[in-house]
Amino acid sequence: MPLESRNLSGGYGDRPIVEAVTLDLERGEWLSLVGANGSGKSTLLRLLSRVLKPQRGTVLLSGRDIHTLPPTAMARQLALLPQQQTLPAGLTVYQLVSLGRSPHQPWWQWDLDDAGRQQVEAALHWTELEAYRDRPVSDLSGGERQRAFLALALAQDPQVLLLDEPTTFLDIHYQLQLLELLKRLNCQRGLSIITVLHDINLAARYSDRLALLRQGRLWAIGETAAVLTPDLLRDVFEVEVALVSTPVGLQICPLAASVPASALAPTVG
């Protein structure tokens, strides 16, 4: 099992945002975390990648607790693409992607070794950024920039890739382009992927399983067709939806925001 969490709770300060989440990621599987704003999707991803320290529970990476693994040993197996990147002004695409080799380099080694250079070339090749290698990252368009940061994560040569809202700032074209690329890496190279995706339809279309989160708890997890039901979506998003069969599989069509049951309850006294 590449990545699993056991009874994982955590958040900021003393207040847990994610509570008692237990889930497994199979090898070569794509799992998407889906839920309303504030349901703890991003927090869960940060807990899974050691960015946040859990208050309770553990995260196991290939069976070992990520908090006892040395940070670089973890980074050799697991890569994280955060939602918003700090743009290092002036760094070129090649320099940026090269930094992905850091966990594989001893601290005193300044430059890439041959294996490192090959991995960087491969990452540039997969993301079709070879022609951009010497362009400053800050000069790229949103879609190219996101691909550059994905190349950085791929240069890490991870078995597990965690992505937080990778499509947020992209238009439809680049959204599909990026997700298709991830799907290829997922199918052809056996990369295990967890994404936080805002767009339920994209999540349903590309992932193998969906995990629905509600108020920090794992509300439902399973194959897309099993989880994508009007009842579960009402629970999680408080919307009424219709399910539509499309050429790309089952998709949802939101109909109306449902009124929470508590608002209908008669007030007493």
Next chain:
Amino acid sequence: MITTARSRMLQPRPLGQRQRILLAAGLLCVGLAIVIFLSLTQGSVALTGSELLAAALRQGDAIHQTILWDLRLPRVLAALLVGGALGLAGALLQGMLRNGLAGPFLLGISAGAGLMVVLMVGVGLVQIWVPLGAWLGAVITTVMVYLLARTGATLSVERLVLGGVAFSSLFGAVQSLLLLLSPDGQIQAALNWLIGSLNGRGWTEVTLVGPGLVVAAIAGCLLARQVNLLSLGDDLATGLGTSLTRSRVLIGAIATLLAAGAVSIAGLVGFVGLIVPHGVRLLVGTDYRLVLPFSTLGGALVLSGADLVARAGPVELPVGVVTAMLGAPVFIGLLHRRRLRGGM
């Protein structure tokens, strides 16, 4: 492989990257050579090239030998050491704090050292103990800033900067109060140090502090990849296997040792550590594997050049005045450019 080669041909390396680096390295080395030569030959007694060579070989006029070996050479070395240390410390802190307005004195180093020196001058402990006191004041203050910035096991950039500002203003106020209360002669002695000067610095300072600074500088340059990783932001750096707290402590410690060493030799020389890294980034880009060594060389060049200017006039100026007079306008220029670009 063919596609790689072709795409490289289609999109030629916007070149220059390599050439620019070589050019920058060449310029710095030539500049350093010129400044060192002028520093050794110019002064109240000017030496010609052949006189310099003779004196260097311990031949010729005894006065010339003394001037070269006991006065000018240690002073040039002191200028190079102090400038290099300040340039590198500034670059390290700007990179670590992701803030172009950070300088080597941001974490309270100047205030700590300054307060300590004013206290020592006030008690009447002059000269010999001042470098050690300044060093201690600088290091202790930075440790306090770090302890204040620590929350649990994490160390946030914002808290570091705010802690530095808080301690700086507190110690600055105490220092001003002490200066106001002390007799005139002591103010003069303390001020000379507070402004920063290389006047009369000799082999004692160079041999005492120099080796430590060189070791710290090498260690600092080796941290380049850590600085590069930190510049990607906390989450991504963590994902790439960086321990944020350990990196920030390590980089801060090296920068503090560098700045404290520089301060113990020359006092509070301002603006070198702030300006030089900016100039270097304009020349070689933002890869800290280049920025750090170049900032060291650049700092050495700027401070030795400033010292040359400081002792060119009929009255010798403290070198800190020269760096501030030249550095402040440059800094204002940089700020202005940033404003035009819409940043900051």
